[in-house]
Amino acid sequence: MANKRVFVSFDFDHDKVVKEFVIGQSKLPDSPFTVVDTSLKEAAPEATWQEKARLAIKRSDVVMVMVGRYTHRAPGVLKEVKMARDEGKPIFQVIGYKDGDYTAVPNAGRLYRWSWPTLKKLLA
Incomplete structure (x- = not known):
């Protein structure tokens, strides 16, 4: 069975590191998923960014939102969820x-706690 194609949404201003961790896990030999694309990587005109994000989301099988302290109010994440x-x-x-309270x-x-077994189950 082919790996699930995942679009990763995250708060670009605060949580780039979690995106890198997810990409790393997608490259493990027993990973059931590949990252199709992630949230905005660089400054881009609004219309262009939204068009590219929508196309990437269309190509994905599932959207995974990586939650940090401010993600619930990150404009780009809210648009990608919509x-x-x-x-x-x-x-x-x-x-x-690992630690903290998140909205x-x-x-x-x-909303799930991050663990490799949980990701494998969700994306199998």
Whole structure:
């Protein structure tokens, strides 16, 4: 069975490191997923960014929101969640850090603690 194609949404201003960790896990030999694309990587005109994000979300099988302290109010994440909903993509959230209290992103699915067994189960 082919790996699931995942679009990773994250707060670009605060949580780039969690995106790198997810990409690293996607490259493990027993990974059931590949990262199709991630949130905005560089400054881009609004229209261009939204178009590229929507196309990447369309190519994905599932959208994973990596949650940090401010993700629930990150404008780009909120737009990507809406795009995922508009495209009918399954979506879930993963807390990107070990400690702390985190607020779920509105309308972005269930919130999970991050562990390799959990990711493998969710993306199998």
